[in-house]
Amino acid sequence: MRTKWLALGLAVLFAAVVAGCGGSSGGADVIKIGQAVALTGDSSMWGQSEKNAVEMEIAKINAKGGVLGKKLQLIAYDTRADATEAVNVTKRLVGDKVVAIIGPGQSGVAIAMTSVTEPAKVPFIATTATNPKVTMDDKTGKVRAYAFRTCFIDPFQGTVAAQFAVKDLKAKTAAIIYDVGSDYSAWLGKYFIEEFQKQGGKIVGNEAFRSGELDFRAILGKVKGSNPDVLFIPTMQKEAALVMKQAADLGIKAKFLGGDGWGSPDLVTLGGSAVEGSYFVNLASLDDPDIQTFIKEYKEKYKSDPIMPNPVMAIDGLYAVIDAIQKTNSTEPAKIAEQLAKTKDLPVLSGKLTIDPKTHDPLNKPAVIQEVKGGKFIFKAKFVTQ
Amino acid sequence: MFIQTLVTGLAIGGIYALMAVGYSLVFSILNFSNFAYGSIIMLGAYIGYYVLMHMGVPLALSVLISIVGAAMLCFANERLAYSTLRKRNASSLYFMISAMGTSIFLENLVYATIGSRFYAFPEILTQQNVSFGGVSLGLLDVFAIVFSAVAIYGLHYFLQKSKTGIAIRAASYDMQVCQLNGVNVNKVIGWVFLLAGALAGISGMFLGMKYMVYPTMGWITNKAYIAAVIGGLGSLPGAVVGGLILGVLETFVSAYVSSVVRDVFSFSLLVILLLVLPTGLFGKFLEEKV
Numbered sequence: 001m002r003t004k005w006l007a008l009g010l011a012v013l014f015a016a017v018v019a020g021c022g023g024s025s026g027g028a029d030v031i032k033i034g035q036a037v038a039l040t041g042d043s044s045m046w047g048q049s050e051k052n053a054v055e056m057e058i059a060k061i062n063a064k065g066g067v068l069g070k071k072l073q074l075i076a077y078d079t080r081a082d083a084t085e086a087v088n089v090t091k092r093l094v095g096d097k098v099v100a101i102i103g104p105g106q107s108g109v110a111i112a113m114t115s116v117t118e119p120a121k122v123p124f125i126a127t128t129a130t131n132p133k134v135t136m137d138d139k140t141g142k143v144r145a146y147a148f149r150t151c152f153i154d155p156f157q158g159t160v161a162a163q164f165a166v167k168d169l170k171a172k173t174a175a176i177i178y179d180v181g182s183d184y185s186a187w188l189g190k191y192f193i194e195e196f197q198k199q200g201g202k203i204v205g206n207e208a209f210r211s212g213e214l215d216f217r218a219i220l221g222k223v224k225g226s227n228p229d230v231l232f233i234p235t236m237q238k239e240a241a242l243v244m245k246q247a248a249d250l251g252i253k254a255k256f257l258g259g260d261g262w263g264s265p266d267l268v269t270l271g272g273s274a275v276e277g278s279y280f281v282n283l284a285s286l287d288d289p290d291i292q293t294f295i296k297e298y299k300e301k302y303k304s305d306p307i308m309p310n311p312v313m314a315i316d317g318l319y320a321v322i323d324a325i326q327k328t329n330s331t332e333p334a335k336i337a338e339q340l341a342k343t344k345d346l347p348v349l350s351g352k353l354t355i356d357p358k359t360h361d362p363l364n365k366p367a368v369i370q371e372v373k374g375g376k377f378i379f380k381a382k383f384v385t386q
Numbered sequence: 387m388f389i390q391t392l393v394t395g396l397a398i399g400g401i402y403a404l405m406a407v408g409y410s411l412v413f414s415i416l417n418f419s420n421f422a423y424g425s426i427i428m429l430g431a432y433i434g435y436y437v438l439m440h441m442g443v444p445l446a447l448s449v450l451i452s453i454v455g456a457a458m459l460c461f462a463n464e465r466l467a468y469s470t471l472r473k474r475n476a477s478s479l480y481f482m483i484s485a486m487g488t489s490i491f492l493e494n495l496v497y498a499t500i501g502s503r504f505y506a507f508p509e510i511l512t513q514q515n516v517s518f519g520g521v522s523l524g525l526l527d528v529f530a531i532v533f534s535a536v537a538i539y540g541l542h543y544f545l546q547k548s549k550t551g552i553a554i555r556a557a558s559y560d561m562q563v564c565q566l567n568g569v570n571v572n573k574v575i576g577w578v579f580l581l582a583g584a585l586a587g588i589s590g591m592f593l594g595m596k597y598m599v600y601p602t603m604g605w606i607t608n609k610a611y612i613a614a615v616i617g618g619l620g621s622l623p624g625a626v627v628g629g630l631i632l633g634v635l636e637t638f639v640s641a642y643v644s645s646v647v648r649d650v651f652s653f654s655l656l657v658i659l660l661l662v663l664p665t666g667l668f669g670k671f672l673e674e675k676v
Contacts, residue, residue, distance in 0.1 A: 040494070040497050040502060041502065041602075042502070042600070042602070044497070044502040045501075045502055045503055048501075048502070180646050207644075207645065208644060208645065208646045209640075209645040209646065210645065210646055210648070210649065212605070213645065214597045214606070215394075215398055215597075215637075215640075216645075217394050217637075218391060218394065218636075218637045218638075218640030218641035218645065219640055219641070219645050221387055221390060221391065221394075221641055222641065225387070238504055238598070238600075241506075241598075242597060242598070249515060249522075249524055250522065251522070266503065266504055269504075269505070269506055270504055270506040270598050271506075272506065272508075272509045273509060
């Protein structure tokens with residue numbers, strides 16, 4: 001008898017909880033913006049900064065009266081930068097009836113998410129997912145209708161890095177160390193090789209490692225033997241710092257070069273003196289004069305620097321979504337997606353955003369080359385897509 | 387290149403050995419894999435990093451504080467997560483589940499309180515190299531090898547000569563008989579966890595100095611686990627040998643085959659070895675364990 005009552009009680013409680021959820025999510029006076037972002041795990045540093053930035057911006061917009069007379073509500077879920085987890089998170093966001101999703105920051109995660117967003121007809125705007133396959137379906141060769149991004153793509157980034165290596169660093173030979181478990185890393189390495197060879201350079205080493213690797217001395221021993229002018233390391237800052245540290249220990253003389261994955265102050269903290277004089281391609285820079293107001297606000301609110309470049313790319317995405325809502329005067333995800341593809345000369349944090357309707361990639365997005373000098377990232381050169 | 391690879395492999399293997407000994411110690415008494423050990427190593431590294439960087443404690447003292455801190459955490463881990471199960475005579479499967487839970491709990495606790503950032507120790511030892519005959523080895527590696535050897539020998543001496551050590555060895559044969567002979571098993575188990583924790587503190591400091599400090603760094607104990615199994619679970623000399631073999635094998639595979647297939651080799655070795663020698667190299671199956 002007692003168990004019966006307990007079961008009944010639990011059922012009532014459960015029903016109340018479910019009803020409660022239904023009640024709170026059914027409000028029509030808010031516009032829900034989803035965010036698929038890595039809040040835990042190795043990429044969480046950028047993810048948390050992304051979430052903070054979007055939260056801060058939404059609070060500002062709401063204080064000014066919101067969009068279409070409605071308040072914006074952010075629903076951010078943790079992807080842990082993991083493809084499987086991201087698919088679950090995206091399903092939840094679709095279920096929550098968000099109008100669009102900001103993020104993710106990782107290419108592999110974004111590609112996995114398209115399996116949910118395309119059939120559900122909910123657009124997402126990736127922040128730093130630079131792999132071409134994020135917005136282009138390579139099976140059909142067509143653009144994915146609900147996938148967008150605010151960052152440049154890897155072929156461009158790889159090209160920029162290779163051209164910089166040949167023209168500015170006067171490199172004739174190069175070696176690559178890449179993460180075989182990351183689409184970002186593997187493809188960026190590939191694009192670098194293509195352009196470097198096109199420029200007349202020679203690839204003397206191409207070494208792979210698995211995600212989570214800590215000790216690179218065995219493969220670096222091989223690299224040392226081939227004595228390259230440039231060592232291209234298209235990885236995240238953690239692996240890059242370890243590779244450079246261990247390369248310096250082994251006495252490798254090559255110049256180190258990397259991609260936007262390096263763009264975090266951690267590169268210097270972790271790599272110490274070994275990262276001095278290295279170069280990398282980035283999406284945005286802390287010393288960019290256009291974003292100083294944002295950086296000041298962020299610092300005041302969160303007592304730390306935003307971890308570049310993700311927060312800037314996320315806010316650009318938010319602006320693009322708001323613009324699409326205003327232009328279509330609708331909160332219908334499919335209509336927003338249609339409008340996103342037509343985004344033209346929209347003032348955003350990183351400058352002006354124009355989305356190419358053929359690829360859903362931004363046009364004329366500048367890439368900056370930064371040098372690590374005195375423990376700081378110094379602006380070195382700027383390239384613009386054609 | 388061959389000698390260089392061998393030396394690098396031994397340096398990596400030294401740290402595996404240290405962790406594997408800690409693993410084996412707990413296994414020999416309670417007969418379960420303490421999966422929370424990796425998290426204790428991680429916390430040991432955080433403690434050492436904190437006192438060194440934020441309290442201005444000198445390096446040698448911060449290593450000591452890390453050892454004491456990790457030992458206490460490991461002890462608390464046993465008292466909170468395992469002793470109740472022990473009193474209820476739970477099977478080792480439940481110990482393992484409890485250990486996994488503790489590990490996930492501790493990792494996420496660090497995420498939630500300290501955050502997910504990576505921290506690096508200052509470059510005190512890492513930038514210096516020792517060269518002999520064309521082979522270069524970081525000073526930190528030399529230090530790690532020597533320190534690991536001293537710690538493992540110290541442990542061995544303690545287990546052989548001290549009264550507590552004898553009690554631990556006795557308990558590893560048969561806990562119940564040991565109890566009947568008037569040994570306070572609770573106290574013995576406490577000691578085992580303190581000792582394993584001390585080794586975790588040393589490993590954590592070396593891993594942190596060599597690589598970096600971050601919440602998931604404890605995952606490297608997977609390797610220590612393999613090393614312990616290769617050497618024979620519960621056998622301390624086995625753990626040392628297993629650790630060295632694994633470190634050298636991995637480095638050679640990375641250098642001569644590819645870093646990508648390294649873990650394929652490590653785990654294949656484990657499977658093949660278990661097929662041939664089910665109790666590992668030094669395992670004597672419930673005979674002389676410690």
